[in-house]
Amino acid sequence: MLYWDYAAAAPPFEEVVQTMEQLMRLHYANPSSLHRAGLEAEGLIRRSREVCAVALAVLPQEIRFTSGATESNNLAIKGAALQYEGRGRHMVTTQVEHPSVYESCLQLQRRGWEISFVAPGSSGRVDPARLAAEIRKDTVLVSVMHVNNETGSIQPLEELGRQIKAANHLTLFHVDGVQGYGKLPVELNSWKADLYSLSAHKLRGPRGAGLLYVRDGVKLSPLLSGGSQEQGERAGTENVPAIVAAAKAVRMSGEQRSALTARLLPLRDRLLRFLEQLPELLLNSSMEGAPHIVHFSYPGMKGEVLARKLEELGMIVSTRSACSSRLAEPSRVLLAMGRDHAAATGGIRISLGDSHTEADIEALEQAVKKAVTSLKITEGGRI
Amino acid sequence: MLDEHKRDAAGEGRHNIAYADMLLLRFGEFTLKGKNRARFEKTVLRHVKEMVKPYPKAAITKEFGRIYVELNGEPAAAMAQALKNVFGIASVSPVKAAPSELEAIIAVSRQLLEIIAPLQGTSFKVNARRVWKQFPYGSLEMNKLVSTPVLQGYPGLKVDMNHPDMELRVEIREERTYIFCESIAGVGGFPLGTNGKAMLLLSGGIDSPVAGWSSMRRGLEVECIHFYSFPYTSELARQKVVDLTRVLSQYAGVIKLHLVPFTEVQTAFTGIGQDNLIITLMRRAMLKIATRLAEREGALALVTGESLGQVASQTLPSMNVIGRATQLPLLRPLVMMDKIEIVEQAQLIGTYDLSILPYEDCCTLFVPKSPSTNPNMRIVDKIEATLPEYARLLDEAVEATETVSVTPYGNEKPRPLVSGQSALQEEWF
Numbered sequence: 001m002l003y004w005d006y007a008a009a010a011p012p013f014e015e016v017v018q019t020m021e022q023l024m025r026l027h028y029a030n031p032s033s034l035h036r037a038g039l040e041a042e043g044l045i046r047r048s049r050e051v052c053a054v055a056l057a058v059l060p061q062e063i064r065f066t067s068g069a070t071e072s073n074n075l076a077i078k079g080a081a082l083q084y085e086g087r088g089r090h091m092v093t094t095q096v097e098h099p100s101v102y103e104s105c106l107q108l109q110r111r112g113w114e115i116s117f118v119a120p121g122s123s124g125r126v127d128p129a130r131l132a133a134e135i136r137k138d139t140v141l142v143s144v145m146h147v148n149n150e151t152g153s154i155q156p157l158e159e160l161g162r163q164i165k166a167a168n169h170l171t172l173f174h175v176d177g178v179q180g181y182g183k184l185p186v187e188l189n190s191w192k193a194d195l196y197s198l199s200a201h202k203l204r205g206p207r208g209a210g211l212l213y214v215r216d217g218v219k220l221s222p223l224l225s226g227g228s229q230e231q232g233e234r235a236g237t238e239n240v241p242a243i244v245a246a247a248k249a250v251r252m253s254g255e256q257r258s259a260l261t262a263r264l265l266p267l268r269d270r271l272l273r274f275l276e277q278l279p280e281l282l283l284n285s286s287m288e289g290a291p292h293i294v295h296f297s298y299p300g301m302k303g304e305v306l307a308r309k310l311e312e313l314g315m316i317v318s319t320r321s322a323c324s325s326r327l328a329e330p331s332r333v334l335l336a337m338g339r340d341h342a343a344a345t346g347g348i349r350i351s352l353g354d355s356h357t358e359a360d361i362e363a364l365e366q367a368v369k370k371a372v373t374s375l376k377i378t379e380g381g382r383i
Numbered sequence: 384m385l386d387e388h389k390r391d392a393a394g395e396g397r398h399n400i401a402y403a404d405m406l407l408l409r410f411g412e413f414t415l416k417g418k419n420r421a422r423f424e425k426t427v428l429r430h431v432k433e434m435v436k437p438y439p440k441a442a443i444t445k446e447f448g449r450i451y452v453e454l455n456g457e458p459a460a461a462m463a464q465a466l467k468n469v470f471g472i473a474s475v476s477p478v479k480a481a482p483s484e485l486e487a488i489i490a491v492s493r494q495l496l497e498i499i500a501p502l503q504g505t506s507f508k509v510n511a512r513r514v515w516k517q518f519p520y521g522s523l524e525m526n527k528l529v530s531t532p533v534l535q536g537y538p539g540l541k542v543d544m545n546h547p548d549m550e551l552r553v554e555i556r557e558e559r560t561y562i563f564c565e566s567i568a569g570v571g572g573f574p575l576g577t578n579g580k581a582m583l584l585l586s587g588g589i590d591s592p593v594a595g596w597s598s599m600r601r602g603l604e605v606e607c608i609h610f611y612s613f614p615y616t617s618e619l620a621r622q623k624v625v626d627l628t629r630v631l632s633q634y635a636g637v638i639k640l641h642l643v644p645f646t647e648v649q650t651a652f653t654g655i656g657q658d659n660l661i662i663t664l665m666r667r668a669m670l671k672i673a674t675r676l677a678e679r680e681g682a683l684a685l686v687t688g689e690s691l692g693q694v695a696s697q698t699l700p701s702m703n704v705i706g707r708a709t710q711l712p713l714l715r716p717l718v719m720m721d722k723i724e725i726v727e728q729a730q731l732i733g734t735y736d737l738s739i740l741p742y743e744d745c746c747t748l749f750v751p752k753s754p755s756t757n758p759n760m761r762i763v764d765k766i767e768a769t770l771p772e773y774a775r776l777l778d779e780a781v782e783a784t785e786t787v788s789v790t791p792y793g794n795e796k797p798r799p800l801v802s803g804q805s806a807l808q809e810e811w812f
Binding site: 019022023034036039040043044046047048050051060165169189190216217244247248251 | 399401402456457458460461498617618619622792794796799801807811812
């Protein structure tokens, strides 16, 4: 079996597993406790914050630890909404955001907020001028992802940040960085990002841990109230082992980024060129996209049928993002990119990781070829 | 726009200066000094360079009486925040640059005014300065040429040439024109370390960090001394002092912190049957130990956070008896300040939130029911002279003192007082 679903969950670094294990044994004390054990746990969190701050080139007090990117995105969007309601009740986002952003916005919409969902071009990229045109005096926040989790398309964040701030300097800019970190350079300053979400398990860290960068001076209303952890913006006893392990994963994947990208790019390019040649398939990713995501459709064939066939041939792939793969509807992201219903229902995502080799790609190509040919003659697989 | 700006300023308590292309730093009072001026300026420039290090794209140029920091895309607000804390800097102005052409100057001036959005009724004047004499319009002419169109775009403003609420300054230079009207107050004072070195007695309370900052602002280099009485005081209290020193180090780079084990000395005073003098004796012992450390480190004064009348040991008779324990000048920057002023200052420099953490320190221990506000010098002398092995106790405290060098972004920790597994293993990160 070959695993091609790194974008959903990457296997943790061995060092991360070891750190987690040791910390679970040694540091179970509550970091808020006054005794030595609590003080030590608090010191571990403090150090983790510094490590993450260095990796992102920000200040330690600008890092909040959360349970993952879903919480980070929810905290960024709803926390800003609650905090800055006095400035207005309007937000701008795109039609291709991850559900944790998209659904948070819909939730606000049901509570009377106006949300502008900007459509991307056919490549999945959002035109900065088009997005900036939506910004008004009462626009509290703009949320745009770095790399799309289904197609791997990369958003022009620097230009977006520039235009957003030019349109309204009070509008906060939130970047969902989950699929970009560790694969592409992260420059929060030049993006003019005020908020930035990360999830540890996409970076070969532990599950259940993530972070939110909150630019100094920006306040968020807490979604979880209680203790004064994370500057009062996220109550709850900290998960010390997961936080330390997450910091380690953030550091390691940041350090390995350029090497990993250099390895993945030729593999991805080869796969893209191969898929392009199969007349049955429609590519939804391009050479301009992220180095680890390849997405294609088999128009007319349900994605999950193709995925099951590939699994039978020893390839574990995903139908679009794991978060929505159990839904029967066509992909919202692909529809937004202008794909028709048939193509949007037949999507397969292949995401690469550091374990993959030329030989694996070769095997995958053979499997895809076989699956496509065998399904073509099986009428039962058709919709 | 107007309302938002007001709300932003009130809500976040900081200038919204994202528009700036550069920052203009002005020097403080040391420019009044003749001979040493160059040395002072050099020290400030070095300190500024240090603070700009995290922002690699920023470029510094120095001119007579001023420093320019070109932002080149680095964040204006964060940099201004850091630079206004450099000792010797009197003010920081966010500057917008325009090509040195009349039309461009007017356009940028209007743009700047729109961003700043002064309230209706704000009085206003334009103050142009033509450094580049080839520029076709004179300074006075420029005042009119710029103010007329700007005022037309902003009917709420009125002109006041003598005491305007707002002065739009236009400096015309050959390469470009600098336009600015805001000034963020800097901390002022003297460049760090230009007035010698002193030892600061740092308790962990609200006052002593403020005293330390005030001394640093007068150009003193400061080393901190903290007395702890484990197990009566916790390791947390000791860590808190490290953290306080770290805040001070944001203004100074590196600060040495001397941690003096004080339990033996302190408990020696409890058995003498003169409870009302314990505080006096304790404070004297601290000054004696601090004096020895000062001699060792080459410091020429002691600094304390004492403020007249705050507590029993800070009455004039107490201060008299306590102060005689040292030959060194005893500097008390806060001596005439009200508590409320000290608290405000602590909040400004960022030590307050740490200072109010509720850990015991050695000054709040063994406090007698009625400490003497008028101790008798003769009795105090006699007790100290007859206390068995008093000199040896003081020597041992100096001997066992641990020194930690604290940096703004470091993670320095004093040696643990109870042995146990070490908390932080760097390989975990």
